Amino acid sequence: MENNNVNTINVPEVKYTPKDFASDVDVKWCPGCGDYSILAQVQRTSPDFGVKKENMVWISGIGCSSRFPYYMNTYGFHTIHGRAAAIATGVKLANPELQVWVATGDGDMLSIGGNHFIHACRKNINLKIVMFNNKIYGLTKGQYSPTSEKGKVTKSSPYGTVDYPFNAIKLATGSGATFVARTMDRDPKHLQEMLSRAAKHNGLAFIEIYQNCPIFNDGAYLPLTEKETKPDNVVVLEHGKPLVFGANKNKGIKLDGLNPVIIDLEDGKNSINDCFVHDELDDNPTRVFLLARFTDIPGFPTPIGVFRQFHKTPYDIDLMNQIDFLTEKKGKGSYEKLMFTENTWEVA
Amino acid sequence: MVNEKKIQIKQVTDVTVKFAGDSGDGMQLTGSQFTDTTASLGNDLSTLPDFPAEIRAPAGSLAGVSGFQLHFSSSDISTPGDSPDVLIAMNPAALKVNIKELKPNALIIVNTSAFDAKNLKLAKYDSNPLEDDSLQGYNVIPVELTKLTMEALKGTDLSIKEKERCKNFFALGLMYWLYNRPVANTITWLETKFKNKPKFLEANKNVLMAGYYYGEMTELFTTKYEVLPAKLPKGKYRNVSGNEAVAIGLITASLRSGLPLFLGSYPITPASEILQELSKYRNFGVRTFQAEDEISGVASAIGASFAGNLAATNTSGPGLSLKTEALGLAVIAELPLVVVNVQRGGPSTGLPTKTEQADLLQAFFGRHGEAPLCILAASSPADCYWSAIEASRIALKYMTPVILLTDGYLAFGSEPLRIKPFDELPEIPVRFKVNPDDFHPYSRDENLVRPWAIPGTPGLEHRIGGLEKKHIYGNISYEPDNHELMINLRQQKIEKIADDIPDLVVEGDQSGELLILGWGSTYGAIREAVTRVKENGYNVSQAHLKYLNPMPKNLGSVLKNFKKVLIPELNLGQLALLIRNKFLLDVLQFNKVQGQPFKVSEIENKLVEILGGKNGK
Numbered sequence: 011m012e013n014n015n016v017n018t019i020n021v022p023e024v025k026y027t028p029k030d031f032a033s034d035v036d037v038k039w040c041p042g043c044g045d046y047s048i049l050a051q052v053q054r055t056s057p058d059f060g061v062k063k064e065n066m067v068w069i070s071g072i073g074c075s076s077r078f079p080y081y082m083n084t085y086g087f088h089t090i091h092g093r094a095a096a097i098a099t100g101v102k103l104a105n106p107e108l109q110v111w112v113a114t115g116d117g118d119m120l121s122i123g124g125n126h127f128i129h130a131c132r133k134n135i136n137l138k139i140v141m142f143n144n145k146i147y148g149l150t151k152g153q154y155s156p157t158s159e160k161g162k163v164t165k166s167s168p169y170g171t172v173d174y175p176f177n178a179i180k181l182a183t184g185s186g187a188t189f190v191a192r193t194m195d196r197d198p199k200h201l202q203e204m205l206s207r208a209a210k211h212n213g214l215a216f217i218e219i220y221q222n223c224p225i226f227n228d229g230a231y232l233p234l235t236e237k238e239t240k241p242d243n244v245v246v247l248e249h250g251k252p253l254v255f256g257a258n259k260n261k262g263i264k265l266d267g268l269n270p271v272i273i274d275l276e277d278g279k280n281s282i283n284d285c286f287v288h289d290e291l292d293d294n295p296t297r298v299f300l301l302a303r304f305t306d307i308p309g310f311p312t313p314i315g316v317f318r319q320f321h322k323t324p325y326d327i328d329l330m331n332q333i334d335f336l337t338e339k340k341g342k343g344s345y346e347k348l349m350f351t352e353n354t355w356e357v358a
Numbered sequence: 359m360v361n362e363k364k365i366q367i368k369q370v371t372d373v374t375v376k377f378a379g380d381s382g383d384g385m386q387l388t389g390s391q392f393t394d395t396t397a398s399l400g401n402d403l404s405t406l407p408d409f410p411a412e413i414r415a416p417a418g419s420l421a422g423v424s425g426f427q428l429h430f431s432s433s434d435i436s437t438p439g440d441s442p443d444v445l446i447a448m449n450p451a452a453l454k455v456n457i458k459e460l461k462p463n464a465l466i467i468v469n470t471s472a473f474d475a476k477n478l479k480l481a482k483y484d485s486n487p488l489e490d491d492s493l494q495g496y497n498v499i500p501v502e503l504t505k506l507t508m509e510a511l512k513g514t515d516l517s518i519k520e521k522e523r524c525k526n527f528f529a530l531g532l533m534y535w536l537y538n539r540p541v542a543n544t545i546t547w548l549e550t551k552f553k554n555k556p557k558f559l560e561a562n563k564n565v566l567m568a569g570y571y572y573g574e575m576t577e578l579f580t581t582k583y584e585v586l587p588a589k590l591p592k593g594k595y596r597n598v599s600g601n602e603a604v605a606i607g608l609i610t611a612s613l614r615s616g617l618p619l620f621l622g623s624y625p626i627t628p629a630s631e632i633l634q635e636l637s638k639y640r641n642f643g644v645r646t647f648q649a650e651d652e653i654s655g656v657a658s659a660i661g662a663s664f665a666g667n668l669a670a671t672n673t674s675g676p677g678l679s680l681k682t683e684a685l686g687l688a689v690i691a692e693l694p695l696v697v698v699n700v701q702r703g704g705p706s707t708g709l710p711t712k713t714e715q716a717d718l719l720q721a722f723f724g725r726h727g728e729a730p731l732c733i734l735a736a737s738s739p740a741d742c743y744w745s746a747i748e749a750s751r752i753a754l755k756y757m758t759p760v761i762l763l764t765d766g767y768l769a770f771g772s773e774p775l776r777i778k779p780f781d782e783l784p785e786i787p788v789r790f791k792v793n794p795d796d797f798h799p800y801s802r803d804e805n806l807v808r809p810w811a812i813p814g815t816p817g818l819e820h821r822i823g824g825l826e827k828k829h830i831y832g833n834i835s836y837e838p839d840n841h842e843l844m845i846n847l848r849q850q851k852i853e854k855i856a857d858d859i860p861d862l863v864v865e866g867d868q869s870g871e872l873l874i875l876g877w878g879s880t881y882g883a884i885r886e887a888v889t890r891v892k893e894n895g896y897n898v899s900q901a902h903l904k905y906l907n908p909m910p911k912n913l914g915s916v917l918k919n920f921k922k923v924l925i926p927e928l929n930l931g932q933l934a935l936l937i938r939n940k941f942l943l944d945v946l947q948f949n950k951v952q953g954q955p956f957k958v959s960e961i962e963n964k965l966v967e968i969l970g971g972k973n974g975k
């Protein structure tokens with residue numbers, strides 16, 4: 011079972027099309043909501059996930075983002091606020107053949123669901139968690155969320171928030187997630203690639219998707235998504251490639267001790283060879299934390315891509331192996347074995 | 359010397375023994391060895407351990423006393439006994455804590471070796487009770503247990519500490535002699551336990567036998583007792599505690615239904631043993647998931663249920679509070695789920711190690727919205743087994759969460775369980791929906807039950823959730839009439855379970871002056887109290903509710919047949935409130951909320967008080 015592509019057992023005989031994954035329910039997000047793009051990319055890539063449609067399950071909590079399962083023509087369960095990861099865990103352990111996806115929001119997963127999130131990461135439960143991060147509570151109409159930047163003015167913080175935001179990549183990494191990625195609703199190709207890679211990962215996969223909420227937090231990611239500003243504000247992580255960004259690939263990032271520094275690749279002092287080379291397979295999280303910090307340092311580009319991917323036996327496989335091992339060793343359980351223990355006696 | 363002594367063997371029907379000592383003295387082990395041996399002799403029995411609330415209270419202190427009470431008999435019994443006939447007190451603290459519970463003239467075997475100045479002070483004795491006259495009225499047998507144990511182990515290469523630790527087996531050996539029980543069971547047990555440690559095996563065996571022969575040889579005893587086998591119904595038996603019974607009951611339901619068992623759980627006293635016990639059964643395909651909290655415990659179970667397992671979660675009061683929201687989800691999603699709540703003293707952290715019945719109304723009403731579910735209560739440790747099977751049967755048949763209420767008293771108490779042949783167990787048929795023709799996730803059968811279509815089934819892909827659903831189709835629906843319809847359907851589905859449960863049985867006359875109506879763990883105490891008052895010429899009938907929601911259909915007519923109805927409960931009157939409301943009947947209450955079960959005598963006195971002057975006397 012130590013197969014990196016656990017889903018090969020489910021490979022469908024028929025070739026699906028994106029339409030096969032669209033349910034007949036009217037999609038009801040606000041016009042312009044970033045969730046539409048996420049749904050489209052999921053439906054577009056699902057045929058390549060390597061699972062039969064009946065083996066795909068979408069579990070969600072509560073929030074605009076959590077309406078997601080209704081729009082997928084797969085098995086789905088829209089549950090309660092924050093508990094999606096816990097419910098999905100039960101689904102996966104009950105039937106490890108299923109490919110279990112979690113659709114969630116920044117409030118759903120990092121606030122009320124924070125405990126389930128960190129423990130699902132720690133246990134490496136084989137779930138694919140897709141977190142729509144709009145840095146706001148959408149469904150409850152515009153309060154700040156645990157990812158809202160400090161000072162953010164929202165309905166519940168008219169004078170600006172005084173709390174510090176979570177950095178989801180750091181949190182997932184610190185909790186032991188074996189696949190950690192970030193992407194954006196406005197970058198469909200990249201989003202598709204991240205989804206496909208998460209699908210193929212054997213273990214917990216976490217994708218943070220920057221998602222625009224045009225109603226309550228419009229433009230939160232504008233500098234990252236607009237054609238003119240994107241090159242200077244986004245650095246794409248690719249395994250084995252140096253960290254280079256800018257309109258003409260003219261900027262790079264190098265390490266000065268443990269501090270990242272932006273370097274000019276055209277000033278003759280630095281070359282591409284000085285740049286930090288991304289190694290997503292490194293299971294030491296130190297470099298991931300370095301990268302994840304970029305969003306906290308003014309002037310630094312935001313990394314998107316796979317921050318880390320490494321293999322650790324997922325919980326469900328260890329559990330099933332333990333069941334198989336003990337069944338082999340002790341013999342399959344039966345009513346006789348259960349009830350007639352050594353302390354049984356007979357009344358004649 | 360042996361021959362000079364004349365020993366009389368006296369037959370008794372009923373004995374309550376209490377082993378008590380310091381937490382480190384191995385009293386639970388001693389008690390359970392005595393229990394296993396007693397069980398194998400065919401006595402009926404009922405046991406109750408009481409351990410200190412602290413994990414490691416200071417040695418010799420009153421807080422550190424650990425006890426094990428065993429009631430065994432040649433007739434049918436149902437409680438661990440109000441007051442012991444025999445106390446084995448391993449130290450002064452054990453004597454002090456237990457003396458007030460003893461019967462007058464009780465036999466007290468004291469380990470005099472432990473009655474030194476230090477231990478007397480720790481037990482807060484001003485003077486040595488063995489030397490003043492404070493134990494007058496008891497039959498005190500002083501035995502230098504520690505010293506005799508050390509002597510028996512002279513020449514072995516155990517450390518002093520290790521030798522001392524064997525003294526509980528001296529006490530056990532002595533008790534085996536006194537009650538005419540064979541040592542063979544315990545020797546077999548020692549042989550397995552110390553298979554790889556021959557020196558401990560030898561030591562414990564020697565001490566056990568030394569205790570046994572001490573009884574034979576000392577002048578202190580002139581009588582030994584015999585309790586003949588009880589006339590229990592024919593069959594195979596094993597002794598079970600309530601928590602153990604729940605665990606094996608759930609596995610039995612898993613075997614009977616053919617579904618793998620999933621338990622999502624978070625440790626909490628007094629419910630943790632269910633998780634611990636179930637985690638041993640991997641070769642039965644049991645999936646135990648120790649979750650990060652109780653919310654995840656129930657949530658993972660709901661997920662497992664959605665995916666087609668027999669799903670359960672177990673907890674105690676504070677944990678049930680945390681599961682509340684998720685239970686509402688299970689109600690509206692209409693998924694099978696067994697929720698075992700081992701009640702303890704509340705509110706809040708309350709009395710974690712003590713028993714209470716104060717979560718009944720929480721089970722009924724502790725969710726927002728109209729969220730009916732099925733509620734069962736187990737009446738004895740062995741009944742925990744049958745109740746776990748019945749809870750599973752109902753959950754699976756009716757696609758509903760079922761709360762099974764047990765409590766701390768049942769959880770740790772034990773009694774014999776009669777094992778039925780597999781094919782005599784209740785049937786638990788499960789039919790997953792597999793045919794895609796005309797599939798609607800919220801269509802309903804004649805019992806108003808929706809189909810269970812699990813992920814992995816081709817062609818039945820569908821979405822469910824916590825939002826109100828359109829009748830039959832299951833799509834989200836905000837229509838006012840549809841919501842009311844669904845509310846009513848969910849309510850009616852639970853009410854219809856009443857057609858599928860047995861009528862309430864009245865033990866005794868079917869009508870009369872007084873009915874005593876109980877639920878849950880009070881069954882044994884009520885039953886013995888009723889037996890006693892009847893022996894004294896009073897007339898009273900007993901009925902006990904296992905099915906609390908829905909209640910048996912004949913309950914109303916049963917109640918009408920009696921002039922008075924008394925409801926004893928370990929709370930402030932929760933069942934009484936429900937019965938008053940449902941039947942507009944002014945029931946009498948008898949309540950106790952001390953973290954302790956009812957004593958038989960308390961109920962007996964209450965009955966006599968109510969019946970006083972009437973009905974026969």
Ligand SMILES: Cc1ncc(C[n+]2csc(CCOP(=O)(O)OP(=O)(O)O)c2C)c(N)n1
Binds near residue numbers: 076115119144
């Ligand atoms: C127990 C509970 N508390 C609060 C709510 C209200 N609530 C619903 S969604 C939500 C936050 C949603 O934010 P997020 O997860 O970021 O999702 P979004 O709507 O932005 O996609 C809150 C607070 C709830 N449904 N349940």
Ligand code: SF4
Binds near residue numbers: 040043
């Ligand atoms: S409120 Fe925001 S997140 Fe929610 S649907 Fe509307 S745009 Fe999307």
